[in-house]
Amino acid sequence: MEQYLLLTPVASIIFVLTIITTLITFSNEDLYGKMMLHPYSVSKGKYLYTLITSGLIHKDWMHLFFNMFSFYFFAFQLEATIGHWQFGLLYFLSMVLSDLPSVYKHKEDFWYHSLGASGAISAVIFSFILFSPMSKMMIMPIPIPIPAILFGVLYLLYCTYASKYSQDAINHDAHLFGALSGLLITIIMYPSVVHFFIGQITGAI
Numbered sequence: 001m002e003q004y005l006l007l008t009p010v011a012s013i014i015f016v017l018t019i020i021t022t023l024i025t026f027s028n029e030d031l032y033g034k035m036m037l038h039p040y041s042v043s044k045g046k047y048l049y050t051l052i053t054s055g056l057i058h059k060d061w062m063h064l065f066f067n068m069f070s071f072y073f074f075a076f077q078l079e080a081t082i083g084h085w086q087f088g089l090l091y092f093l094s095m096v097l098s099d100l101p102s103v104y105k106h107k108e109d110f111w112y113h114s115l116g117a118s119g120a121i122s123a124v125i126f127s128f129i130l131f132s133p134m135s136k137m138m139i140m141p142i143p144i145p146i147p148a149i150l151f152g153v154l155y156l157l158y159c160t161y162a163s164k165y166s167q168d169a170i171n172h173d174a175h176l177f178g179a180l181s182g183l184l185i186t187i188i189m190y191p192s193v194v195h196f197f198i199g200q201i202t203g204a205i
Helices: 002-007 009-026 029-035 050-056 061-082 084-105 118-131 148-165 173-189 193-204
Strands: none
Touching: 002 009, 009 029, 009 050, 009 061, 009 084, 029 050, 050 084, 061 084, 061 118, 084 118, 084 173, 118 148, 118 173, 118 193, 148 173, 173 193
């Protein structure tokens, strides 16, 4: 743990903070409700802080595990690649940007709430893919290593399906906008990454 804190302090703090905050809200319904995103209120300039706090809590253990699993595989490597403040900026700016379409979409829906770090984590995944699209990783139940870019595609397919058919408070819509935010912010900070990405793909082909 000490090595992670030294090499990737921002990702380490976010990882631990998200787990602790989620676990606390599992047994504190009042705090859970106050930290959730309420687009109706946010669209009227109230509880703007929930654009951030909603990304620090999760609906259940499976939701937490899925997001932290993805965070673990990509975030620490990404911070080591792009830098500490750059990673923090990417993460929290994407968290806000990925929620704004939901705020607009549900601005008149008083009963709609959402939560989860999915938008920010999507940004991390797709930023990482720009730098290392062909890096291999194991994903159960797939029995062979798959490239990161394929994981990204599968991730978005799952999120698209969940967005259409899920009946929970998880903001599945944020996945797509988080991915787009991550790509855009990374390219703005490192324009040369586009050429590098294309070279990695064409080289693999």
